[in-house]
Amino acid sequence: MSHAGHHLPNLGITLHGRNVTALSLLGASAPSTESSDRFKAIGPQHLDDLQRRFGLSSDMVDGMRLHAAVLPFRVNEYVIENLIDWSNIPEDPIFQLVFPQPGMLPDLTTAQLELLRSGGRASRERIELVARLRAELNPHPAGQQEHNVPMLDGQSIDGVQHKYEQTALYFPAQGQTCHAYCTYCFRWAQFIGDPDLRFAAKTPEQFVGYLHAHPEVHDVLVTGGDSMIMSTERLRSHIHALMGVETVRTFRFGTKALAYWPDRFVNDTDADDLLLMFEEIIASGRMVAVMAHFSHPRELSTPLVQEAMRRIRATGAVIYCQAPLMAHVNDDAQTWADMWRAEVSAGAVPYYMFMARDTGPQDYFEVPIPRAYEIFTEAYRTLPGLSRTVRGPVMSSGPGKVMIDGISGEPGSLIAHARFLQARDPELVGRPFGAACPDDASWLDDLTVLDGEPTDIASEIARFC
Ligand SMILES: *Cc1c(COP(=O)(O)O)cnc(C)c1O
Numbered sequence: 001m002s003h004a005g006h007h008l009p010n011l012g013i014t015l016h017g018r019n020v021t022a023l024s025l026l027g028a029s030a031p032s033t034e035s036s037d038r039f040k041a042i043g044p045q046h047l048d049d050l051q052r053r054f055g056l057s058s059d060m061v062d063g064m065r066l067h068a069a070v071l072p073f074r075v076n077e078y079v080i081e082n083l084i085d086w087s088n089i090p091e092d093p094i095f096q097l098v099f100p101q102p103g104m105l106p107d108l109t110t111a112q113l114e115l116l117r118s119g120g121r122a123s124r125e126r127i128e129l130v131a132r133l134r135a136e137l138n139p140h141p142a143g144q145q146e147h148n149v150p151m152l153d154g155q156s157i158d159g160v161q162h163k164y165e166q167t168a169l170y171f172p173a174q175g176q177t178c179h180a181y182c183t184y185c186f187r188w189a190q191f192i193g194d195p196d197l198r199f200a201a202k203t204p205e206q207f208v209g210y211l212h213a214h215p216e217v218h219d220v221l222v223t224g225g226d227s228m229i230m231s232t233e234r235l236r237s238h239i240h241a242l243m244g245v246e247t248v249r250t251f252r253f254g255t256k257a258l259a260y261w262p263d264r265f266v267n268d269t270d271a272d273d274l275l276l277m278f279e280e281i282i283a284s285g286r287m288v289a290v291m292a293h294f295s296h297p298r299e300l301s302t303p304l305v306q307e308a309m310r311r312i313r314a315t316g317a318v319i320y321c322q323a324p325l326m327a328h329v330n331d332d333a334q335t336w337a338d339m340w341r342a343e344v345s346a347g348a349v350p351y352y353m354f355m356a357r358d359t360g361p362q363d364y365f366e367v368p369i370p371r372a373y374e375i376f377t378e379a380y381r382t383l384p385g386l387s388r389t390v391r392g393p394v395m396s397s398g399p400g401k402v403m404i405d406g407i408s409g410e411p412g413s414l415i416a417h418a419r420f421l422q423a424r425d426p427e428l429v430g431r432p433f434g435a436a437c438p439d440d441a442s443w444l445d446d447l448t449v450l451d452g453e454p455t456d457i458a459s460e461i462a463r464f465c
Pocket residue numbers: 161163164167168169221396401421422
């Protein structure tokens with residue numbers, strides 16, 4: 001079936017997905033979501049239904065309700081029906097990925113629990129408690145706010161981060177949500193409308209001006225949230241403006257829609273039009289890359305996602321795959337080996353395995369660096385060469401993307417061998433360095449660059465950690 005053959009006209013924007021976040025529990029209004037007419041978000045107000053439908057225990061649902069008072073919770077029918085093995089909860093990895101779990105919040109006192117349970121009423125005390133808990137979960141990792149805001153003519157450009165020379169990240173305002181929320185998400189502050197995160201771009205004009213002034217930017221990475229949450233019409237209004245800039249040669253679209261809502265590329269009313277837009281970009285002589293977030297091989301297993309990937313590839317776009325390594329979700333080598341194989345079988349390119357960011361419920365998901373290296377290497381070893389495009393474990397940190405290339409020594413005195421894959425300072429890229437690595441180190445700031453390593457590397461890391 002050729003999508004170009006039954007290209008539908010733009011039908012306008014449909015607004016049926018309801019965004020139910022912690023804020024709406026507090027009585028504040030949640031941002032609206034653009035999505036298909038078929039997509040329905042399932043949120044905290046559906047927990048009773050879910051309890052009945054899947055026989056969840058009252059304790060489990062109570063825990064989810066508490067959690068949802070602090071962090072956003074959203075799932076949808078596709079994920080519930082196709083990705084979760086309900087005979088294996090709570091251990092099921094996709095259940096862990098989307099449903100809040102005990103242990104994801106900091107320890108709460110009985111009084112705090114009572115206050116959170118008091119629900120619906122937006123008492124001052126409750127609002128303050130929720131704000132405090134959110135602040136503890138640090139939604140502003142790695143100095144993103146201070147360090148990466150681009151300027152043009154003395155004005156900051158909304159919705160853009162320009163950290164690595166050739167690549168700029170673009171956050172359209174209408175793309176700051178997702179078809180379901182990962183419990184490990186570090187972008188949840190965007191979903192709850194954190195006023196400190198006013199960085200999304202409502203329209204592309206400012207960014208277009210910036211790109212004209214910065215011809216070194218060849219690559220625009222449209223992200224969110226999820227770039228595919230926008231209607232095609234909305235997305236196209238951003239993309240067409242950016243296509244006016246000749247020096248932009250690649251458009252990347254960051255998305256978890258292949259995992260959470262593959263219909264975005266298959267049966268949604270504007271799915272065909274989206275694929276047509278990819279073809280238009282490609283026809284202009286540019287590259288389109290769909291940067292797919294797959295956390296578990298099961299997400300690649302349904303006929304619908306297979307069809308979605310086939311249709312994307314038929315446009316000439318290339319699918320690159322990346323995900324963080326997370327305890328309870330995908331912290332074993334077999335899972336990654338299976339996932340990378342499934343990606344290559346579907347014609348996609350395994351790209352990055354990330355370490356968990358230093359934000360959100362990190363303790364719950366934490367995998368120490370030495371263990372992460374072991375999981376990566378054990379999985380990598382079993383792969384044919386075509387899957388060995390993947391790199392990891394990678395920490396996307398303040399100074400850049402740091403890959404752990406090896407671990408040597410004995411427990412208690414481990415050395416991490418690392419190098420920058422990307423760096424704010426291009427001079428640092430590709431140069432190896434050694435760092436003392438405590439057995440339980442989980443992030444760059446737990447490492448100590450060894451004496452005698454290049455001082456520019458040591459000082460750039462020290463500047464951020
Ligand atoms: C990861 C990342 C990119 C893209 O890096 P690639 O290695 O080209 O995929 C761009 N900007 C920022 C801020 C990033 O974190």
